[in-house]
Amino acid sequence: MYTSTRTGPALPGMYFSRALLAGMAWDGGLYMPAAYPTPIEAPAWRFMAYSELVFRVLRRFARGTCRTLLRSVCRTAYRRGFGCADSNGGARDAVGASWISGRIYLGGLSWGPSLSFKDLAMQALGVAFACVVLRHYHIVGATSGDTGGAACRAIAGSRKVGLLVLSPAGGVSAFQAEQMYGTMAGNVVNACLHGGFDCCQDVVKALLGMRRRDVGTANSINLSRLLLQSAYYLALRERLVTWPGERFCYHIPSGNFGNTFACHMAMICCTQGFHATVATNENNVLDCFLKGGVCVPRSTAVVKRTTAPSMDISWASNIDRLLYDVLGRSGSMAGRAARARCNSAAWVLLAHASHRCLRSCAVSSDASLHVERSMLVELMYRRHGVAVDTHTAAALKSAMLAARGDVQVALETARDVKLKAELHGSYGNCYRHAVPRRARHARHVRPACAHVRRLLGIPAGAWSAQAPSVNDWTAPGKGAVRGR
Numbered sequence: 447m448y449t450s451t452r453t454g455p456a457l458p459g460m461y462f463s464r465a466l467l468a469g470m471a472w473d474g475g476l477y478m479p480a481a482y483p484t485p486i487e488a489p490a491w492r493f494m495a496y497s498e499l500v501f502r503v504l505r506r507f508a509r510g511t512c513r514t515l516l517r518s519v520c521r522t523a524y525r526r527g528f529g530c531a532d533s534n535g536g537a538r539d540a541v542g543a544s545w546i547s548g549r550i551y552l553g554g555l556s557w558g559p560s561l562s563f564k565d566l567a568m569q570a571l572g573v574a575f576a577c578v579v580l581r582h583y584h585i586v587g588a589t590s591g592d593t594g595g596a597a598c599r600a601i602a603g604s605r606k607v608g609l610l611v612l613s614p615a616g617g618v619s620a621f622q623a624e625q626m627y628g629t630m631a632g633n634v635v636n637a638c639l640h641g642g643f644d645c646c647q648d649v650v651k652a653l654l655g656m657r658r659r660d661v662g663t664a665n666s667i668n669l670s671r672l673l674l675q676s677a678y679y680l681a682l683r684e685r686l687v688t689w690p691g692e693r694f695c696y697h698i699p700s701g702n703f704g705n706t707f708a709c710h711m712a713m714i715c716c717t718q719g720f721h722a723t724v725a726t727n728e729n730n731v732l733d734c735f736l737k738g739g740v741c742v743p744r745s746t747a748v749v750k751r752t753t754a755p756s757m758d759i760s761w762a763s764n765i766d767r768l769l770y771d772v773l774g775r776s777g778s779m780a781g782r783a784a785r786a787r788c789n790s791a792a793w794v795l796l797a798h799a800s801h802r803c804l805r806s807c808a809v810s811s812d813a814s815l816h817v818e819r820s821m822l823v824e825l826m827y828r829r830h831g832v833a834v835d836t837h838t839a840a841a842l843k844s845a846m847l848a849a850r851g852d853v854q855v856a857l858e859t860a861r862d863v864k865l866k867a868e869l870h871g872s873y874g875n876c877y878r879h880a881v882p883r884r885a886r887h888a889r890h891v892r893p894a895c896a897h898v899r900r901l902l903g904i905p906a907g908a909w910s911a912q913a914p915s916v917n918d919w920t921a922p923g924k925g926a927v928r929g930r
Contacts, residue, residue: 447509448669450475451770452781462508463578466670469663470654475781476766477669479507482714492684496540497524499684500570500677503715507673519577523570540566541681543855546830550845550854552838553682553696560625561861563705564596567674571664572600575607586610586653587664588646590701590756591618592860594636595625597664602631609634609664612646617755621864643701644746644760666704667763675708680716682855693852694720697812697844699754699837699859703732703762710768710807723848724811725840725856727754727819732762736811739795739804741765743787753816753868754836756859761787769795772803812844819843823869833862835869 448460452475465477483506491499501520505513524540542554558565575583585607587597594611601609611626615638618626626636639645650663666672683694700706709722724732728750735741744760752758766784772795773779779798786793795804822839826832834842841856848854862869 447480448477449480449777451478451766451777452784453777462511462670466574466578466668467583467659467662469661469665469668470651472657473781474651474655475777475784476667476763478767478770478775479669482711483507485714485716487716491680492687495524496677496681497521499681500524500674503677503680503712504673506715515577519570519573523573541678541685543682543686544832546826546832546842546856549850549852550842550856551686552832552834552842553678553855553857555678556858556861558596559599560592560595561864562592562596563675563678563857563859564592565599566678567671568593568596568600568664570674571668571671572597572604572607574670575601575662576604579606582606582608582660584608584610584661585664586612586650586661588612588643588650589618589626590614590643590758591622591864592756593665594618595622598626598629598631598634598636601664602629602634604633607633611636612649613638614642614646615640617642617758619755619865619867621866642746642749642758642760644749647702647759647763666702666707672704672708672711672764675705676712676715679709679712679720683716683720686853686855695723695845695848695852695854696720697723697725697841697848697854697856699725699757699841699857700732701726701729701757701759701762703764703768705857705859706809707764707767710771710809713808719808721808721810721852723844724809725837725844726811726813727752727757727840728813728815729758729760730811730813731760732765733811733813735765735795736804736809739801741783741787741793741795743792753819753865754814754840755865755868756837757840768807768809772799772807774799812847814840814843822846834858835860835862835865 448465450471450473452471452473468477471477488502491502494502497520501517504520505516508516540557543551544554546552555563555566558569575585583606585597585601587593587609589611594613597609597611601607613626613636629636639649647665650665653661654663662668664671679696696709698706698709703724706722706724713719724736726732729752731744746760749758749760766780769783770777770780783793819836819839822842823834823836826834826842837860838856838858845854845856
C-alpha cells in the first residue's frame with residue numbers, strides 16, 4: 447500500500463501498479479510506502495545478477511503484484527544495453543566500482559545506452575509501462591539533459607506508450623541534445639521551454655495535476671523510479687564489502703534529491719546502515735536545508751548557470767519525501783511545509799522537529815565550486831588516468847574530504863563525453879573524449895533532422911544549434927510535430 451506525503455494514512459486500493467501509472471498523488475503530494483519493509487540481511491545478494499537483485503528489492507515494496515511479471519520486467523530491462531563502458535564496446539555488468547585511492551572508490555553507474563545512471567531505472571520503467579498499460583498511455587518528463595536521453599532510449603518505438611520531454615532551451619549540452627532531439631520515433635516528442643529546469647518541472651506537475659488516467663511521468667517524482675534506483679546502492683555495497691558491519695558512505699551528485707532519497711530507502715532495506723552525502727554545486731539549496739533545517743524558497747531568476755547543469759535548480763521536489771519521514775510520517779505537517787514554500791514563505795524545520803531527527807536519516811551535504819570541480823577533473827585524469835564529468839567531480843571532492851574510517855563511494859552519474867564543453871577548460875585541446883562505439887551514431891543524427899525540417903517547410907534560421915524551441919517544431923497549420 448502507498449500513501450501521499452500530504453495525506454498520511456494508506457490510500458485504499460493504492461498498490462504498486464497504480465502508483466507507477468499515477469506518478470503524483472491526487473492532492474499534489476508525492477507517493478510514499480505506507481510502511482517500510484522489515485530490514486533483512488541477505489548474503490546471497492552478493493552473488494546475484496543485477497536483474498535478480500533489482501527484483502528482490504522491488505518485490506518487497508510491491509506487495510500484491512505478480513512476482514512473475516516483476517521478474518520478467520527486470521530480466522528484460524537489464525538483458526542488454528549495459529555493455530558500453532569502454533571505447534571498444536567491451537561488455538560489463540550494469541553496476542561496477544573502481545578503486546581510486548585508500549578507501550575511496552568510484553561507483554560506475556553510467557554504462558547504459560544513454561551513458562547516464564538514469565538508464566538503470568528508465569530501462570525498467572519503459573518495460574513496466576508497456577506491460578501494465580492496457581491502452582495508449584502518455585509519459586511527460588522534465589530534464590536538464592540526462593533524463594531526456596535515457597527516457598528516449600527506453601520508450602522510443604513503444605506502441606502503447608508516448609513520451610513528451612520538456613527541456614530548457616540552451617540548458618543541455620550538445621551531446622545530450624543529439625541524444626534527445628535525434629530520436630527518430632513517432633511516439634517521442636521533444637519540446638524546449640524558455641526557462642530553467644524548474645519551469646519544465648512545473649509544467650509536468652501541472653499536467654499531472656489534471657488527474658488524467660492516461661498521463662504519467664518518468665521523473666523522480668514517480669516513486670517507482672526511486673525504488674528501482676535504490677537497488678544499485680545495495681549492489682555496490684555487496685561488491686565492495688569485505689567484512690560484516692563495514693560502514694559505507696555514498697557521495698551522490700544530486701539536484702532534485704531523488705537519487706539521494708533512493709539511497710535513504712536502500713538503507714531501510716539493509717540491516718547494515720550506511721551514510722549518504724549530497725554533493726551540490728553553487729545552487730546550494732539542498733546544502734542550506736540539510737545543514738540549517740530551513741526551507742527557503744528561491745526564484746528561478748536567481749539560479750546560477752554552472753558547469754554542473756543537472757544541479758541548477760531552485761528547489762528539490764523530493765525533499766518533501768524526506769520531510770515526511772523526519773516529521774514522523776505526518777502528512778499534515780509535510781503538507782504545511784509544502785504550502786508555505788508555494789507561498790514563498792520560509793519554513794523552519796527546527797520549529798517542528800529537532801535537528802537530531804534530521805541527522806537520524808543519515809543524510810548530509812557538501813557544496814562545491816567551479817574551481818574545485820575543475821581541479822578534481824584534472825587531478826583524476828593526470829594522476830589516475832580516469833576521465834570524469836563535473837557532477838562526478840563534485841562527488842569526488844566530497845569523498846576526499848570525508849572521514850577516513852568508512853568506505854567512501856563517489857557515484858559516477860554520467861560519462862565525461864556528455865559535457866565536453868564544460869570540461870574543455872580542465873582537459874584542454876590535447877584530450878580526445880572517448881565515445882563508446884554504441885553511442886557514436888548520435889553524431890550523425892542532426893543532418894537527418896535538417897532533412898525533415900526542410901520537408902516540413904521550417905525556415906533554416908529557426909533552428910538553434912544546441913536546443914530548438916517549441917515553435918521550431920510546429921509547421922504552419924500542421925500542429926505539433928510528433929517525430930523527427
